[in-house]
Amino acid sequence: MADAGDREGRDARRESGPPLSIAYSPCPNDTFVFHAWAHGLVPDAPAPEVTFADIDITNGLAERGEGDLLKVSYAVLPWVLDTYTLLPCGGALGRGCGPLVLAPGPMEPASLAGKSVAVPGERSTAYLLFRLWAAARVPGGIGEVRVMPFHEIMPAVRDGRVDAGLVIHEARFTYPRFGLHQLADMGEFWEETTGHPIPLGAIIAKRSLGAERLRQVTAAIRASVRHAWADPAASQDYVLRHAQEMDPAVADAHIGLYVNEFTAELGEAGYAAVRELLTRAADEGLVPRVPEERLRPSDV
Template sequence: MDIAFSPCPNDTFIFHAWVNGLIPDAPKLKVTYADIDITNTLAEKADGPDILKISYASLPWVHESYGLLPCGGALGRGCGPLILTKQGQENVSLAGKSIAVPSERSTAFLLFRLWIAKHVPEGIKEIHVLPFHEIMPAIADGKMDAGLVIHEARFTYPSYGLRCVVDLGDWWEKDTSLPIPLGAIIAKKTLDLTKIAQWIRASLAHAQKHPRSSQKYVMDHAQELDWNVAQEHIDLYVNSFSHDLGKEGYQAIHALLTRAMKEGFIPTVDYKSLLIK
C-alpha cells in the first residue's frame, strides 16, 4: 500500500509503528516523504498514493477519488500558521510586500488569504511558493519581505532574527471559536477506509504507549535536528483530534471550506461529498 506524508515529527510519530510493521494484520507501507506542496498535488494524479496527508484546503480538488479519514491528521488550538518578518520592522504594513508561502493549496495559505481579504485590502505585491525549510532563511536574508510558516517554525523563528506579526491560528480561533483544521489524512474511496482508520489509530496508540520507540525514526526525518523541538512539535500537533475529528473537528472543517468557497478561493462543492465517516 502506498502512502505519502511529510517528514514532520507529528506525521512520523503517528505512522512510525505502521511503517515499521508493528501493527498486526496491517499491510506493508511504501512511503513517500514529501512537503505539503507536493502531497497536495499527488492526490490529483490518476496513479496517486493510496493514502496521503494533505491540507484540508485541498479537499475540494480530490474529493471524487479520495475520502477524508476521521483520524491521523493535524487539527487543534494554538498551532496555527504565522506570518513572520525580520526583527526591527515593527509597524510595517504587509501591503505591497513580497511574501513566501509553503503551498498555494495549503490550509495555511487559505487562512492567509482569508485574513488578507479582511485586513489588507490593498493586497500583496508577490506570492512566492518556497519549500518549507527555505522560507525563514529567505526572510532573514532579505530575499522576501515576509513569510508564512507552519509546524516547528513556531518554536524556532526567533533564532533566525524574525518576529511574528500575525498568528493566523489565534485570529481564526477568536473569529470562529473553533480549532484550526490544518492537515487531513485521505485514502482512495475504493479501499476499506474503516480498516485504514483502525490501522492509523493503532499506530498512534502504539506511539503514545511507547513514546521513545519512534524517536530515532522521527529524528532521521526531522528538518530540525533538536529532539526537544521535535517533542514540542509532537505535543502540539498530536492531540485528541488525531484520534478522532469528532463533532467540533468537522464543524471546523465546514467553517473553513464554506468561508473559502464564499470568497471564491476554492471550487464550490457539496461539503457532504468531502466526508467519509
C-alpha cells in the same frame, strides 16, 4: 528536503491484503503517528509502502490521483474529494498551532499592502488561512506571493529576498534564531473569528479501495496513534532520523502541539472546523464549494 525515495514498511510482519502506497511528511508529528504502522507493529494492518514528501508534493500527488493514502492540506480537499475520502483520524488539527506571518522587524499588518510574501504552497491550508486573514487585515491587499519550500522561507525573509513569510511546522519554535519577528498568528485569527480549532493537515484515502479496505486503513491509523502515545520512546529514533537535524526538544514540542485528540478522532468539532474553513474559502472565491456528503466518510 523530504527524501521522496525513502521507503519503509516493506518488512511489516502482519499484513492484510496487498501493500498500500502511503505518503506523508518527514515532520515529527507524521513520523510519530505512523511509526507503529510503518514498522509492522499494528497487527493485521495492510502492509504500507511509505514515501516521504513535503506537503506541497503530496497535495500534487492527490490532485493527480497518485497514492492510496496521503497526508495533504485541508485546503486541497475541494479538488480531490471525487477521488479520495477524508479519513476521521491521523491528521493535524488543534488550537494554538496555526501558521505564522514573520517579518524582519516589527510591523503592522497593514504595512504588508503591496509587499512580497513567501508562502509554502498555494494549495496549503496555511495559504488559505493567510488569504482569509489578509482580506480582513491588509487593506489594499498583498503584492507578490512567492511559493517556496517551507524550510527556505525564513532565510529568504532574513536575507531580504521577500518582505515577509508565512511559515508552518517547527518554524513556530525556531524563527527567533533567524532574528525574525512575528507579525501575525493565523491560528489566533482563526480561533478568534470562528471559535473553531485550526484544520491543518488531513489524511485521505482513495475511494476505490472500497469500504472494507478503508475500514482496515482507518483502524490501522487509530492503532498506530494509540501505540505512539502508549510508548513514545519507541518512535524516537524514527522521528529524529527524518526530522532534518531538528533538536530533540523541538521535535517533542512539535509532536505535543500537533498530535492531540483530533489526531485520534476528528469528531464533530473537527468536522465543523473543516466545514467552516472550506465554506469561508468558497465564499471568498478561493476554492470550489464542497457538498456535505463529499466531506464526511461513510463506514470508516
